[in-house]
Amino acid sequence: MCAAFKDYHFQPFIMDALTDLGFQRPTPIQAQVIPTIQHGKSLVGKSATGSGKTHAFLLPLFDQLDPADQQPQVVITTPSRELAYQIYENIKQLVRFSPAAIHVENYVGGTDKERQLEKLDREQPQVIVGTPGRILDIIKSGKLAINAARRLVIDEADMTLDLGFLADVDQIAARMAKELQIMVFSATIPPKLQPFLRKYLKNPVITDIPTEHVINGDVSNWLISTKGKDKNQLIAQLLTMGNPYLALVFANTRTRADDLAANLQAQGLKVATLHGGMQPRVRKRVMKQIQNLDFQFVVATDLAARGIDIPGVSLVINDDVPTDPEYFVHRVGRTGRNGMPGTAITLYTPDEEAKIAELEAKGVQFQPKEIKHGEVVDTYDRRRRQQYRGHHDRLDGSTLGMIKKKKRNVKPGYKKKIKRAIKLKDDQNRKVELRQQIRAKKKQKKRSSQRYQ
Template sequence: MAKFTDYNLRPEIYTALDEIRFTTPTKVQERLIPVVMQGRSVVGQSQTGSGKTHTFLIPIFQKFDPTAQKVQSVITTPSRELAQQIYAAAKQLGTGFPADQQPRIGLYVGGTDKVRQMHQLESTQPQIVIGTPGRIKDLYTAGGLDIHTASALVVDEADMTMDLGFLPEVDAIAGAMPEDLQMLVFSATIPQKLQPFLKKYLTNPVVEEIPTETVIAPTITNLLVGTKGMKKDDLVYELLTMGNPYMALVFTNTKERARELTKSLRNRGLKVAEIHGGIQPRERKRTMQQIQHLDYQYVVATDLAARGIDIPGVSLIINDGIPTELEFFVHRVGRTGRNGMEGTAITIYNPDEEERVQAVENMGVTFEPMTYSHGELKPGYDRRRRKQRSKSTVKLDPTMIGLVKKKKKNVKPGYKRQIKSAIARDAKYKKRVEERQSLRAARKAKKKANDK
């Protein structure tokens, strides 16, 4: 089995990877990191959550030159949320570098202050650019962002980029870069309509279709439990106290949720350690030491803030929902079941998280469905066994289906109104996307007509 230590990376990268306990590369990382570090352009087809982010970030940081005060790499992704996730991962990798050599990373997405960004770019250029195609293109064409100096371009989630109509912007960005540009294209699927773009910019790229596989140790019992109308705080408390774990770690996606859940559990009489980015460094260090000394039986933590926790004997992991960065799921679960010891991982999900549960399963993770009832966990049913049926001719997204199919008895007042509002918002969003695509198509047709 490959290790990150096989790649002869710079020490700064190993320092950062050690902090988040990344030691074994995923399949896509194992296959493509050595190729990318050779300077080859690649097309990687792999599911979301398979580890693509670090597949391109690690080589980018490997060839990063702290002395070159210019844009060296550009990463585009079709949504603000994805851009934020990549930005967070990049900032974390940068922590391994000395303070005076850490890369300047610029995050540029729609909905932020463009005028302020232009003003900042007048004095300082970022060395690594991350953002949505529209905003990056706007800043370049306005003369603010010098992407023409970059030697590498990453197009993340290329199929979604095309579906949302952003390919012309990516085309313009790529066209502004050097001819010897190294392009890294990652996508869950490679649709036929994407081929002309790939042929235009990639000459003899390495094309890899990665079957997504993740391995959870056989010593881990991996359970999936739906809230079924229970409040998450209540369910977490019941799961923590139904047995007597040697050490239990509860992972949350945000520091705000970590604070909220910790307060709830403490109010119920549990002695809980709280670890997240909002804790002052001195207090956090002291808490970490107490955890190492087993002064706490229960710990609530966020993913990156929990990087110092590596305690033999952790017997229970609870995921307070699916992690935002899917590849962290395996790292969370892997905190238990170590050294041949048995462990249990329980993932809690709401009805509107069906799509994210499916995304984790697409990574190769297998859950045992369970139901919590009267103080114990009982075998549940496979969520996928029911065929989706609807009287409406309108096709809903999986998130909408999850909302509609939730039990309708014993629900809070106004729940039906929430469903209708959610469906209306979803329809409005789709309509905006369609209108934007139609306008772009019309502008493109007009431009072609004027060029003749």
């Protein structure tokens, strides 16, 4: 694998763009994906959020782009408008160093379709980015000729499937060149995605980049119980006590996001709201304001967690445990990026214990915290009672009865008595097991001697 971008022998304008971005060494997924794309192979790339996936496909694709060919060459689909805008901005950073003009169009819903069609009468885009529905609409108009385009990128494929856009992607792929190089990127590969992959990808390279930790090591991952507390007030306190550079608060529903944002605004905080129920024009404006740091606090749904890169997020708060464990990783992945430290706080109620346990089973490690005297401090592990009860499971009824009787009669030091009773019982069990093994060996020896008499 290459240790530096210069080892890929990119065109000078790509290297200039990388220098401008401050990129020096490829991330693990870039190191695996870039050579595969350079060799013209189709691939399925699985990688966690914040892994550098976008530049993993943009760099080799733009390096191989032919500026003299004025027809569409690359199509990139995304499940959300925000992600399409982000990739479009990434592309603009790359092509501004190109000596030859490269025509790129961003086709998403909520934009002026008629104006986009009129522009196609004058020139064809060489690279197309957008949401599947709008791209397909433009193709069906007959003005966008993608029949010769040979490279298709499907970003966030699992989310594309979840939102019902995979059928549109299927139709787009069917209208492109027969020999397609397809690059599929996804956090997970659900079973319902498999038929599409089998249909279009012949012997693809499977790139699975496991993360060393489920949560980035630069993120402090805190868990705070909301039992007996006003959650709105708790969130306001968490947002203001540390003066974060930029804080993201995630809610599970649009209604909750709107209500929480209104409550925080009523307490004097300048808060932006971001979710799929907003008008496209408003969402685009708010995203630009967030990126310009016009807001210090943002309340969002999971729309903002998948693929949206909001730089400078130092704090993430989960208003609720997300319904899908995968979204937890994407939410927390908004902070602790580019080697910068971050904090993620998950608020939970007693009836969400099972969800927390599910996350822990997947490898998520929480630090239990609580607020005391205006500060976040360490607290006890919520599972301590379960761990304590686990000792009782190792004792039989008679031993437990003895311990309970001792506890009633002599309260001081009963924990030590429990430990002694456990040790005594374990010793007795070991002796019984040893005796059984000795008897079994004697019987075996006796049977052997009888056979040879």
